[in-house]
Amino acid sequence: MEKKTYSVEGLTKAGPYSHVVEAGGFLFVSGMLPIDPLRDIQIHDDIDRATELVLGNISRALAAAGSGLPQVVKMTVFLADMAYFADMNAVYQRFFPDHPPARSCVAVKAIPGGFPLEMEALAIKK
Numbered sequence: 201m202e203k204k205t206y207s208v209e210g211l212t213k214a215g216p217y218s219h220v221v222e223a224g225g226f227l228f229v230s231g232m233l234p235i236d237p238l239r240d241i242q243i244h245d246d247i248d249r250a251t252e253l254v255l256g257n258i259s260r261a262l263a264a265a266g267s268g269l270p271q272v273v274k275m276t277v278f279l280a281d282m283a284y285f286a287d288m289n290a291v292y293q294r295f296f297p298d299h300p301p302a303r304s305c306v307a308v309k310a311i312p313g314g315f316p317l318e319m320e321a322l323a324i325k326k
Contacts, residue, residue, distance in 0.1 A: 203221055203222065204223075206264050210236075210238045211232070211260060212233065214312070219261045225325050226324060227321075227323045227324070227325055228322055229321040231319065231320045232318065233312070233315050234251075234253040234316070234317070242315075244316065247316050248287055251288045255269070258321050265325070268323075268326065272296070272301045273301050274302045275319060275321050275322075276321075277305040277306070278311060278319070279305065280307075280311050280316050280317065281316070288305075288317060
């Protein structure tokens, strides 16, 4: 099986990984943090804005690989505190209003950089 990797300009990458890997008709999006280096924004203290920024980053990564949020079939959400769940969920629902993907959401001890959440996605290629 062939695989293609994407590194997306304007998305943070702090290690030896690709933003997106395409294989077998699927797109695997690496964990995204609430960072926008083009606008010099890092969100540590507002879960609503952090969720919006992360889902926007995922959308940008998918677009670079020729897909989009409607093609997402699975999301994984990592929260630094489960107290953020309801607020994250309300924002998340706006991005996936009709047919939301399968999802896991777990609390983790820490997220690199002290961010409140990280998300990764699995999508089909359009």
